[in-house]
Each structure stands twice: as structure tokens, then as C-alpha cells.
Amino acid sequence: xxxxLSIDFDYFIDASNLEREIYFPxxxxxxxxxxxxxxxxxxxxxxxxxxxxxxxxxxxxxKNYLRLLEIKKDNFYNSDSHKNIKKLIDTIPKSSQxxxxxxxxxxxxxxxxxxxxxxxxxxxxxxxxxxRPNTLVKWIRREDSQIYSLxxxxxxxxxxxxxxxxxxxxxYIFICRSPEWSPPHLGKRYDELVRAALDSQIx
Numbered sequence: 001x002x003x004x005l006s007i008d009f010d011y012f013i014d015a016s017n018l019e020r021e022i023y024f025p026x027x028x029x030x031x032x033x034x035x036x037x038x039x040x041x042x043x044x045x046x047x048x049x050x051x052x053x054x055x056x057x058x059x060x061x062x063k064n065y066l067r068l069l070e071i072k073k074d075n076f077y078n079s080d081s082h083k084n085i086k087k088l089i090d091t092i093p094k095s096s097q098x099x100x101x102x103x104x105x106x107x108x109x110x111x112x113x114x115x116x117x118x119x120x121x122x123x124x125x126x127x128x129x130x131x132r133p134n135t136l137v138k139w140i141r142r143e144d145s146q147i148y149s150l151x152x153x154x155x156x157x158x159x160x161x162x163x164x165x166x167x168x169x170x171x172y173i174f175i176c177r178s179p180e181w182s183p184p185h186l187g188k189r190y191d192e193l194v195r196a197a198l199d200s201q202i203x
Contacts, residue, residue, distance in 0.1 A: 002096045004089070005170040008082055008104040009190045010181040012059040017144040020105075023050045025180055029081050029121040033179075040184050055189050058162045062103070065166045066196035071173050073201045078175045078194050082108060082121040085174045089128055092172075098128070099136040101165045105181070107139050107147065107154045121178065140165060173197055 015023065025031065025039045044050050077088045082104075092098065102108065108125040119127055129135050137156035141147070147154045175197065177190050 001099055002092045002172065003099045003168070003170045004085075004101070004172045004174065005165075006082075006085055006100060006102045006104070007062065007173070007175045007193070008102070008106070008108075008178050009176065009186075009193065010105045010178045011103050011140070011142065012055045012062070012189070013105070013182060013186065014054045014056045017142075017146065019049075019053075020181065023047050023053070024183075029083065029178070029180055031180055036179060037184070050183060051185055053183055053186070055186065059189065059193075061162060061166070063193055063196045066173070066193065067200055069169065069173070069197070069200050070202045071170065071197065071200060075172045076197055076201060077173070078177075078197075080177045080179055082176045082178060083119050083124045084176070086119055086124055086127065088172060088174055094132065097134050097136070098132055100125070100128070101138045101140065101170075103140040103162065103165075105142055105145055107141065107145070107149075107158070109154055109156075110149050111151065121176075138165065 013020075023043055025036065025043065031039070077085070079085075089098065102125065106122065108122055109129075110122040111126060125137065129137065139154060139156060139158040140162050141158050141160060143160055147158065175190075175193055177187075182190065
């Protein structure tokens with residue numbers, strides 16, 4: 001079995017679902033970087049509360065965990081978009097069962113296509129399960145995360161207890177920034193998570 005810990009930085013942002021709807025950009029992933037930068041600048045100018053948003057306590061829990069988690073150098077990936085976890089997964093033989101723990105504000109099991117694309121940051125988990133039906137999934141969410149899609153409730157195990165998945169080891173670590181849902185002023189915090197994982201790598 002291949003055990004994957006997938007971490008979306010947006011999980012750690014100290015903002016409710018309502019605050020995200022108000023303060024954060026609208027639209028899907030892969031907004032051109034210059035356009036996204038302009039949108040965030042406009043949001044900062046419009047909402048004085050936005051620059052005050054920080055990270056939740058679980059950020060430090062995860063950072064400390066990553067510092068101690070020995071992971072092979074070739075088995076750690078970080079990216080802006082969550083959809084790129086599929087590149088990691090596609091390197092794992094289909095004969096290996098997957099166990100995915102997804103630490104994320106969103107469940108990423110949506111069915112939609114973005115711009116006609118088969119794969120995007122909101123449906124990558126659905127695509128993986130479609131291709132590998134025996135995949136085990138556990139979603140670590142926030143209290144007010146949306147647990148429904150058009151087809152009903154998220155069909156896999158989910159919990160708000162982050163510590164419940166930090167007592168075991170993983171074969172692969174994936175971390176993504178999700179810049180459309182992560183205020184730019186928290187970029188240094190994201191870099192801290194990546195550095196913690198890099199510092200614990202083994203050959």
C-alpha cells in the first residue's frame with residue numbers, strides 16, 4: 001500500500017467559510033499570476049480585515065510533525081495547484097493500493113470541469129478514485145467546510161481531528177499553495193511548511 005499525505009495550505013488559514021466568500025477571489029484555479037496579484041491587491045484595498053488574517057493553531061502542529069517525518073527526497077512534492085498531485089500518483093504502480101489523507105478546507109471531490117479540463121484542483125480526488133476504485137480516502141476538514149456536492153455528502157471518511165492522522169508514517173508527501181484561496185501575505189507561512197518537510201528528508 002502507498003500512503004500519501006496531501007496538504008492544502010488553505011486548510012490552515014484562520015478564516016471562516018463566509019469570510020473566504022467575502023474576502024477571497026472568485027473563480028477557479030489557474031488564474032494568471034498577474035491577474036491574481038491584481039485581484040488580491042484590490043481585495044486588500046477593499047477589506048481592511050484581510051491583512052489581519054493569520055493561521056490556525058493546527059499549522060504549528062503540522063509544521064512540527066513534518067520536521068520529524070523522515071521522507072525520501074524523491075517522494076516529496078510541492079506545487080501551487082492541487083491538481084498536480086495527480087503527477088505524483090501516476091508514478092505509483094496501479095497494482096499498489098492507495099491510502100490518501102487529504103488535509104484541506106475543500107473536499108476536492110467535485111464533478112465539474114474547469115474550462116473543459118478533465119483535471120483541476122477541485123476534482124483531482126474524484127479522478128483518482130475513478131481510475132483507482134480501491135483507493136482509501138480520509139479527509140481532514142474544518143468545522144465549516146462544505147461537505148456536500150451536487151451528488152450528496154462526501155462519500156468517504158472525514159473528520160476535523162488533524163491529530164488523528166499524525167500518529168502514522170507516510171510514503172509520499174504533497175503540499176500545495178492554492179494561491180487563489182491563500183492570501184499572499186501568508187506566503188511565508190506556506191514556505192515554512194515546505195521547509196519543514198525538506199529538512200526532514202532522507203536519501
